[in-house]
Amino acid sequence: SQQGEEDPQALSIQEGENATMNCSYKTSINNLQWYRQNSGRGLVHLILIRSNEREKHSGRLRVTLDTSKKSSSLLITASRAADTASYFCATDSGTASKLTFGTGTRLQVTL
Amino acid sequence: EAQVTQNPRYLITVTGKKLTVTCSQNMNHEYMSWYRQDPGLGLRQIYYSMNVEVTDKGDVPEGYKVSRKEKRNFPLILESPSPNQTSLYFCASSLWGISGGAEGYTFGSGTRLTVV
Numbered sequence: 001s002q003q004g005e006e007d008p009q010a011l012s013i014q015e016g017e018n019a020t021m022n023c024s025y026k027t028s029i030n031n032l033q034w035y036r037q038n039s040g041r042g043l044v045h046l047i048l049i050r051s052n053e054r055e056k057h058s059g060r061l062r063v064t065l066d067t068s069k070k071s072s073s074l075l076i077t078a079s080r081a082a083d084t085a086s087y088f089c090a091t092d093s094g095t096a097s098k099l100t101f102g103t104g105t106r107l108q109v110t111l
Numbered sequence: 112e113a114q115v116t117q118n119p120r121y122l123i124t125v126t127g128k129k130l131t132v133t134c135s136q137n138m139n140h141e142y143m144s145w146y147r148q149d150p151g152l153g154l155r156q157i158y159y160s161m162n163v164e165v166t167d168k169g170d171v172p173e174g175y176k177v178s179r180k181e182k183r184n185f186p187l188i189l190e191s192p193s194p195n196q197t198s199l200y201f202c203a204s205s206l207w208g209i210s211g212g213a214e215g216y217t218f219g220s221g222t223r224l225t226v227v
Binding site: 030031033040041042043044045046048084086088092094096097098099101102103104 | 116142146151152153154156159165169198199201209210211212213214215216217218219220221223
């Protein structure tokens with residue numbers, strides 16, 4: 001079963017704009033992670049935010065977490081064509097055997 | 112370079128012909144896992160291993176086998192592949208167990224399997 005659901009499913013923006021993706025999940029978590037996947041390739045870990053954190057930054061990435069709403073957002077500022085990829089949230093519930101991944105947001109950044 | 116290596120990258124096979132997808136990591140990670148990725152279904156876990164000789168089923172283990180005889184290797188075996196196992200497969204490993212820790216999971220590049 002899918003723990004995380006990303007929204008929107010697809011997003012198209014122009015280079016230089018900001019991209020915001022949202023993730024909602026169902027059960028309590030220890031941490032939430034974001035991954036990027038270039039077409040047909042393996043996922044790459046971007047950032048982790050723990051359940052007791054509300055916001056985290058890494059370069060052009062900003063992640064927020066609202067545990068009361070069971071939701072997270074990933075903001076990519078000043079997007080570049082190289083940011084074109086699918087982005088997945090993944091949750092660690094502390095009780096499951098794995099990270100549980102959502103179905104992803106496809107981001108297209110055009111010149 | 113720290114990595115997870117999967118082979119082959121692409122594979123087309125016929126129904127019923129046994130195959131093995133290899134996965135090897137050079138980071139001394141204890142936790143390893145196999146996922147399959149299908150359109151609209153996201154990533155679903157097949158099997159995972161907490162350490163050598165310790166394996167367990169994930170969400171979709173039917174039709175698959177795994178083994179963990181060495182820490183670095185975690186092969187995925189399809190004894191009698193069927194067309195519904197056509198998918199994109201990923202091996203992943205983690206230093207910090209299931210949670211992945213601050214570094215998260217390290218994924219292989221994927222194996223695109225087609226069973227005809």
